[in-house]
Amino acid sequence: MLTICMGKDLEKKKIFFSLLHPGWVKTDMGTNKAPLTPDAAAKNIFECLQAITNEHHCKLIDTRDGNKVTVIPY
Secondary structure, three states: OHHHHHHHHHHHOOOOOOEEEOOOEOOOOOOOOOOEOHHHHHHHHHHHHHHOOHHHOOOEEEHHHOOOOEEEOO
């Protein structure tokens, strides 16, 4: 709910807002069992950011597919 409220408020100010989910990343918290390295996750996020359009405002985006923008319903 906070995401939706914040997104609507920021939209009035013409500020784009969305949430990015990087997937399970090999970190201290993610452990070595995670499938993504931090470098791969960062690359996917960067590619996803280049593919995002205004229709993705206030959405939760799964960045694991890189340049394919996948919206996670919530």
